[in-house]
Amino acid sequence: MAKRDQPAMRPVMDGRGLGFAVQAMAKREMPAMRPVINRGSLGSAPPVRAFERWNPAVRAAAGDEGDAVITILGAIGEDWWTDTDNSARRIGAELRRIGARDVTVHVNSPGGDFFEGLAIYNLLREHPQDVTVKVLGLAASAASIITMAGDTVMVPRAGFIMIHNVSAIAIGNRHDFREMADMLEPFDATLADIYSARTGLPKDDITRMLDREAWIGGAEAVEKGFADQLLPSDAMIEEDDPAADPAPAAHRLDSILARQGMPRAERRRLIKDIKGGTPSAADQGTPGAADTPSGLRDALDTLTSIRL
Missing domain, CATH: 3.90.226.10 (2-enoyl-CoA Hydratase; Chain A, domain 1)
Structure with missing residues (x-):
């Protein structure tokens, strides 16, 4: 053909x-x-x-x-x-x-x-x-x-x-x-x-x-x-x-953060934090805090302040 x-x-x-x-x-x-x-x-x-x-x-x-x-x-x-x-x-x-x-x-x-x-x-x-x-x-x-x-x-x-x-x-x-x-x-x-x-x-x-x-x-x-x-x-x-498959939810989160003006480099760092699952040093003394990746908490904190 x-x-x-x-x-x-x-x-x-x-x-x-x-x-x-x-x-x-x-x-x-x-x-x-x-x-x-x-x-x-x-x-x-x-x-x-x-x-x-x-x-x-x-x-x-x-x-x-x-x-x-x-x-x-x-x-x-x-x-x-x-x-x-x-x-x-x-x-x-x-x-x-x-x-x-x-x-x-x-x-x-x-x-x-x-x-x-x-x-x-x-x-x-x-x-x-x-x-x-x-x-x-x-x-x-x-x-x-x-x-x-x-x-x-x-x-x-x-x-x-x-x-x-x-x-x-x-x-x-x-x-x-x-x-x-x-x-x-x-x-x-x-x-x-x-x-x-x-x-x-x-x-x-x-x-x-x-x-x-x-x-x-x-x-x-x-x-x-x-x-x-x-x-x-x-x-x-x-x-x-x-x-x-986490892709749809993950990309919706990325789109929301982009709409709120978070630069691409910051979003990529946030993604690495979420994937790494490393707790923030400031959370070591907080009961239960180490169970949540610091990047994920940052993302959740950001989302709670967004008016959709």
Whole structure:
């Protein structure tokens, strides 16, 4: 099957994303203000709504694709919370391992890093043989970009592809917000180009879908060209204990902290504290305090002061 005539998109910023580049924009001093924009961020946090609708327990059933399979399950990029690696670096290594063979990509993801999504899209588009993308449950946000790279895309009848405009956390005065809006426009245009090339829909129609955040069910995805066919129901399984996966709750916490203005570096330190489980030295004399990681207590203290 010949490759679809789709543009090769190249990331135009580094992997940290716009969500964190605002603070260093032109390296100028900016007033300390609370964040007023955050709809998932270009940097690394998938949209909260996508996490609410994502079932991390969905996996591919045993198939006959052999070892020419790449799985993209969870957030796009390198996930601080769960140590999941869905980065372009890993996908590139998997493609080199597979070599010049047809490849199948299993996707079940609420989204994540916009630029990692673009890079993975490019890698899959440049693969010399056919790429089949199977959406196992959800391909939202950055994961939907990756899905568009498939020569053949399959989605379950009860599955979804979600597309929306790019977004960022912005801090500053009205001039900074206007500058941020201008900065985001080329990325929205890039998304419209990718989705339009895959579906054949006019860019104006795609832009309207991006503006309203479109959730596209399986049958509609096939009808509109986001997918080629429905995925058989027996191609998927659901693990017995989906609640055992901490990713949805962890990422909701990260999104809440980001909305409240906690810098990325502080959130990463907090995550390390929570994972390490090391009690604060000041708590050694407090009965029961050593049972709770200091970072977790900090997170809980922060959450109790947040008005949601």
